[in-house]
Amino acid sequence: MARYNKIFAGPVTQTTPQVTEAPASADILPGSVLILTDGKFAPAGVATTGKVYIAQDNYLTLGGVDEAYAAGDVTIGMEMLDQQFFNARVAVGSNLSKGTALSPGADGALVIAAAGSKMVVAFSDETFNNTTGSAQLVRVRAAKGYLTAAE
Template sequence: MARYNKIYAGPVSEVLPQVQERLCAAAILPGTALIESGSSFAQAGAASNAKIFIAQDNYLAMKGVDDTWAANDRIIGMEMLDEQLFNVRVPTGTNVARGAALTTNASGKFVLAATGNRIIAFAEEAYNNTTGADQLVRVRAAKSALASA
């Protein structure tokens, strides 16, 4: 069970983030990183250098943050703007400190950035994920993630 019930976390002064809808060949969990792949979305790989989108929860079908988008579905990818907050998926065993620099792993989940990795987001909260499952952690886009977009 996820800690949050939405992927887009605000601010409330902006009703919704900018989004794009595209088909995705693979099953996708909300809160993971997406990249453009031709006219479709694909899951971002490790320390991806492409423009990053965040897979939104399928609120149109009344699905939650732990409900996977099926393969070949038209999914919603949210554009990361630095004034907005997102809840992104962090794998189990990851200890995130507030302000920690994050990048993506091979499955599009957010992990601590090693030296030389592209920083995609900064953690807005501290969370030690020892739950045995992926969890959602609140982040803000890094300026470097926007500059390469």
């Protein structure tokens, strides 16, 4: 069971984020970090570059945060703005403190960024040690929303 029941976490005084809809290139869990590739959403990976999105819960089908978009389904990707909070998937084994820098890992889950990494997409907004056995939703604040190749 998910720790949160929504991906967009506020603040409620702001307009909800802009979204882009595109087919999923693979099964995608809400809260995963995504990129657009060949007109389809794909989970961001370790060597990803470009604009990143976060998969929203599929409210169109009344799906929850643990119900994956199937490959080929229209997926809703939210633009991550740094003044907003999101509940993003964080990989197993991540021991986070508030303010921990996060980078894309495998399958769109976030991992702790390597020291000096230029691939930071978010910062943890809570302290959480993920020893649950699966990627969990953790409240994050977006960094700047674009990835650049490591130099």
